[in-house]
Amino acid sequence: MGNAGIKKSSAPKTKTANVTSETVTFTENVSAPPKSVEKSNLGFSSKKRSRELPKHIMMTKKPNVHWSDIVGLNVAKEALKEAIIIPIKFPHLFKGKRSQVTGILLYGPPGTGKSYLAKAVATEASYTFFSVLPTDISKSTRENKRFIKNLFEEAKAKKPSIIFIDEIDVLCNNRSISTDVGTVYRIKNEFFTQMQGLENGVIVMGATNVPWVLDLTMQRWFQKCIYTPLPEKAARRHMIEYFIGTVPHCLIPRDFDSIVMRTDGYSGEAIEELVREALMMPLRKVQRATHFKMSSGPSPTNSTVCSDDLLSPCGPREQGATEMSWMDVPGDKLLEPKVTVWDFIKSFDSSRPTVNSDDLQRFEDYSKKIKQRDLYS
Known part of the structure; x- marks a missing residue:
């Protein structure tokens, strides 16, 4: 993102x-x-x-992330289309007092897809995309002050372009609570100076998990502030099914409902980590197994062919059990074990919600503050 x-x-x-x-x-x-x-x-x-510029500041015409790749966040996606896509398609509507925004702030809990939204905008709008980390420009050296200037000059030269700054609060936090002094302070001022001189066709998008610590000048500079909330129930189910993909499982609708309920408070990133952990559970059963038995199922080399000479882990007292370890199983003879609901239950032991209720309330309060600002500005 x-x-x-x-x-x-x-x-x-x-x-x-x-x-x-x-x-x-x-x-x-x-x-x-x-x-x-x-x-x-x-x-x-x-x-x-x-x-x-460091290699991770990727400059590409299309990051290849589309709206359809982002589950949920429909309100945020529509807001970005209004702010960026519509002005591109109908430029004659944005003249005079009605102008395209040059600063957009994406804020919300960690892992809610802020960077993906920025990349989707760059893809759908065919913008040149610069992705910047705060560590690239927050060091107290004069070279990094020059880096900021070069970055904005290149963005202007390659416009239409988007400069996406993740964790922008690290660079532009509230000066009243900041410990920045000397050169770092001047670097921050250079950043403000460059943003004030933006041209049409260059957009700065910032992302933060703690918008309330942003410098007040920076908060006012972003004309558009878009909240990226935690995924709702339907979106969480979609994510779980998507992250499982084609991996064999024996989950029934009731199991999915149970998993979805337990992921309340999880971000998309946290859900992905949960599913990844659950998908690894059957493989760990194979590693711990001391006995295997003959089984039938899809061939590991050709899933369209059913083989009856495959091996699967079992208990030592099961019929047909043979004492052996996974190291003794030929590479093309292991029946892929299916993921069960118990694998997910075990995965919950090592995971937790992204934010608590107090954190969510703080985001809600900040959103109300932004709406009041827009109403009276």
Whole structure:
């Protein structure tokens, strides 16, 4: 909401941007200045130097995430379509006082799909997408201040584009409670300066799990604040079925209902982790088994063919049990064990809700505050 070097030249001062599908490289070649200048407050050595955006700042025309890939969040998706997709399709409607937003804040509990929403926007709108982590630009070095400027310049050069900053609260938290001083403070101001000078076609999207700690200036700058709540009952069931996929299981509708009820308070990410853990339970049974018996079922090499010479784990007293370990089972003779509701029950022992009721109430209170701000702004 994905996954270098120094170029030397004796040419006079030039700036270029070398773009690939994965990285954006900024190169600045500076001819050696006179000694009197070299000792001045230029802030960097006279040596020629280059600047490369980290590889995880992926620049791609289409992150390949579509609206249909995101379960639930219908209100958030419609809000993003209104703010970004409609202005693209009907640009003549957004002139004069009716202008397209340049700042969008996605806020909500952890793991609720904020980064996926940003990528879906970039895909559906065919925007160039920059994904930035706070650690890329929050270090107290002058190079990172330059990085911010280069990032926004490249976004303008490749517009329409989206700069997505995850965990933006780390970079732009409330100054009254922040411990940032000196250079880090100036880096933050550079970030504000660049955002104030945005052009049409460049959108900054921020994501945060704690919107109430954002700098007040930043909160006012985001014209659109979109809440990404925890998935509702129907969405949770859809997610569970999706994450199970084609893995063999013996769950009946009543089992799904039980699992869905117990995932109240879980984010999509937490549900994915829960299902992943449940899918591993049958494999652990195979590892712990001391006896196996002959069974029939789909062939491991061809699921359309039924084989009657497969092996499955069993108890030592079951009929046909043979003492052996999983290491003794041929690779193409193990019957894939099915996932049961008990596998999910065991998985709940190592999982917990994403947020509690107090946390949810805080998000609700913040949403009311945003609505009042929009009403009287």
